[in-house]
Amino acid sequence: MAAAVQTLLGKQPTTLRWGIIGAGWISGCFVRDIVLDPKTTRNVEDVIHKFTAVGSRDVVKGREFADRNAPGVAGVKVYGTYEEVAADPEVDAIYIGTPHTYHYEHSMIALKGGKHVLCEKPVTSNAAEFKALVAFAKEKNLFFMEAMWTRFQPVAEYVHQIVAKDQLGPVRLVQADLAGDFKLDKIAHTHRILDPKLGGGALLDLGPYPFVWLVISLFEHPKNQAGGQPQRPTSVTGAMMKTPLTGVDQNTVIVLNFDHIPAQAILSCSINLPSPVPAVVIRCANGNITVEPPIYKPSTVIVQEFAPGTSNVIREEKRIFKFEGGGWHFQADEVARCVAAGKISSSVWSLEKTLFEMEVFDEVRKQGHYVFPPGVEKVTSYP
Numbered sequence: 001m002a003a004a005v006q007t008l009l010g011k012q013p014t015t016l017r018w019g020i021i022g023a024g025w026i027s028g029c030f031v032r033d034i035v036l037d038p039k040t041t042r043n044v045e046d047v048i049h050k051f052t053a054v055g056s057r058d059v060v061k062g063r064e065f066a067d068r069n070a071p072g073v074a075g076v077k078v079y080g081t082y083e084e085v086a087a088d089p090e091v092d093a094i095y096i097g098t099p100h101t102y103h104y105e106h107s108m109i110a111l112k113g114g115k116h117v118l119c120e121k122p123v124t125s126n127a128a129e130f131k132a133l134v135a136f137a138k139e140k141n142l143f144f145m146e147a148m149w150t151r152f153q154p155v156a157e158y159v160h161q162i163v164a165k166d167q168l169g170p171v172r173l174v175q176a177d178l179a180g181d182f183k184l185d186k187i188a189h190t191h192r193i194l195d196p197k198l199g200g201g202a203l204l205d206l207g208p209y210p211f212v213w214l215v216i217s218l219f220e221h222p223k224n225q226a227g228g229q230p231q232r233p234t235s236v237t238g239a240m241m242k243t244p245l246t247g248v249d250q251n252t253v254i255v256l257n258f259d260h261i262p263a264q265a266i267l268s269c270s271i272n273l274p275s276p277v278p279a280v281v282i283r284c285a286n287g288n289i290t291v292e293p294p295i296y297k298p299s300t301v302i303v304q305e306f307a308p309g310t311s312n313v314i315r316e317e318k319r320i321f322k323f324e325g326g327g328w329h330f331q332a333d334e335v336a337r338c339v340a341a342g343k344i345s346s347s348v349w350s351l352e353k354t355l356f357e358m359e360v361f362d363e364v365r366k367q368g369h370y371v372f373p374p375g376v377e378k379v380t381s382y383p
Contacts, residue, residue, distance in 0.1 A: 015048045016336040019091035019115065021082045021106050023056035023065035026120060027097030030147075031069040033329035041324040047336040049329070053077040055085035082106055086113025093143070093335060096120055099192055101199045104129040104378045107144070111136050116143035118335050121208040125199055125372065127358035131382040134351055143344050145335060146354040150212050150296050152330035155321045159282070159289055159301060160216045168305060169285030171263050174217045176210035176280045178295055179270035184243055184250065193271055194246045197373050201248030202269040203240070203361060209296045210267035211357050213280050214256065219356065223261045230352065234259040236360055240368030243272075247370075254364055278302070297327045 018034060020027050035051055038044035051070050054077075056062030062078040070076060079085050085094060086109050093116040096106050104124045110117045117137065123146040124130045137144035150156055163171050179202075182193050192198045193205055219230050233256040240249040254267040280291035280298075286308065292300040299322065305315040331349075338346055345351045365371075 013046055013048045014336050014340040015050060016332075016339060017050045017052040017090055017092045018332075019052055019085040019088060019094045019110075020054040021085055021094055021096050021110065022098035023054055023058075023062050024097055027054075027095065028065065028069040029326050030095050030097060030328045030332070031065075033325045033327070034332050035070045035073055036325050036329060038329065038333065042329065044333055047333045049332055049336065051076055052091050053079060053085050053088050055079045055082040057081075082109050083113070086110050086115055091115060093118060093339065095147070095332075099198045100204060101125050101197065101372075101376050104133060107133050108136065111140060111142055111144070114140065114142070116335065116339055118145055118147050118331065120147045122146075122199075122204050122358065122361065123354055124358060125204075125377050126380070127355060127362050128379040128382040129377065130355060130358050132379045134355075135382075138344060141344060143335065143339050144351070145331075145338075145346050145349060146357075147328075147331055148208065148212055148349045148354075149328050149331045150209060151216065151349045152334055153297065153321070153327050154323065154330075155291075155298055155301060155319075156212075156216055158319065158321070159213075159291070160220060162289060162303065163217045163282060163284070164220065164222055166284075168287035168289070168303070170223075171217055171221065171261070171282060171284050173263065173283040174214055174265040174281075175267075175283070176213040176265070176295060177268045177270075177276055178206045178209040178279065178293075179268075179273050179275045180206065181274050182271045184245060184272055189246050194243070194248060196246055196248050197376060199372065199376065200246065201242075201250070201252075201370065202271045203249050203252045203364060203368075203370070206269040206271065207252065207254075207267070207361060208357065210254075210269055210280075211360070213282075213291070213295060214265045214267060215353055215356075217282050218256075218258055218261065218263055218265055219353065221261060221263075224258060230356075231258070231260060232356065233257055233265075236363050238364030238367045240364070240370060242368075242370070249368060249370055252364065252368065254360065256360070 034049035094110040096119040241251040275293040278290035279293040282289040
């Protein structure tokens with residue numbers, strides 16, 4: 001296990017030393033956030049992050065990555081292999097920012113090196129790969145979490161509290177959508193959004209974001225808990241419309257029924273049109289909560305209260321959420337706190353929530369007849 005965190009009598013901030021696997025765009029977003037001063041940017045005094053190393057197949061690009069995203073940080077080591085990052089004794093935790101069909105392989109490299117892992121979403125290609133990673137992490141007593149950064153932003157907890165406390169009456173229907181017009185006829189078929197070898201399509205690339213709003217509003221709801229554990233939906237129905245270009249899904253809709261709440265969720269994602277406004281609507285018996293796009297980092301939430309038995313708005317509150325940085329640092333703070341506390345998983349974005357996500361995605365792909373090319377899935381079944 002990594003010689004993870006440095007504390008003095010529990011009074012000094014926890015320092016977590018990060019290694020990065022993958023020197024692409026999203027890794028740059030993460031690094032730019034963790035090098036910000038947590039005290040002055042978000043009033044966090046118990047956590048300090050240190051960008052220590054990055055692994056890239058191209059060392060020159062790796063050095064450019066470090067210089068571009070952390071120009072004020074000296075001594076960042078650049079490695080030409082991911083195994084070297086995992087072997088570095090000055091790295092405590094590794095962030096995986098590679099394409100999702102490589103997440104299993106690269107997370108396993110990090111875990112075998114004795115490092116805690118924060119892996120980008122979707123965490124793996126399927127549920128079996130995720131189960132295998134979790135089992136190995138538990139065996140090695142290492143922290144593992146999917147990088148569902150939206151759940152750690154202040155806006156997410158604000159919405160969760162309103163719904164969980166039934167402030168607008170019982171939640172009845174959740175509608176969440178993420179879409180983007182990728183100009184499919186103008187990009188290469190090897191682009192990540194179109195290439196089935198990279199898990200292309202709307203579901204895996206965009207689907208985690210509508211899904212997180214389902215979790216915030218229904219899966220975490222007190223009425224969905226039994227014996228201290230969240231209950232699964234009573235039914236999951238998926239429908240895919242595929243692009244003839246490469247056969248990946250260009251539009252996907254998922255309907256989930258929670259008969260025991262009772263409530264329903266309709267999730268959608270598309271790669272051939274822009275997002276609607278609002279992009280999330282949480283409909284309760286006595287009002288609505290609407291979230292404007294982008295739903296992965298929303299800034300505007302509108303809460304409407306209705307007159308009893310009508311849809312006449314008697315109260316409306318608009319909240320604007322602002323913070324310094326891109327929003328990736330909140331999940332990094334969670335990792336540091338969990339590691340400092342000796343935890344191997346987060347209660348905010350738990351392993352159970354990620355397993356639920358991956359099993360739903362597997363079922364939707366099955367119903368939509370979306371089969372990955374041979375060799376994409378490194379694990380196809382796990383006890």
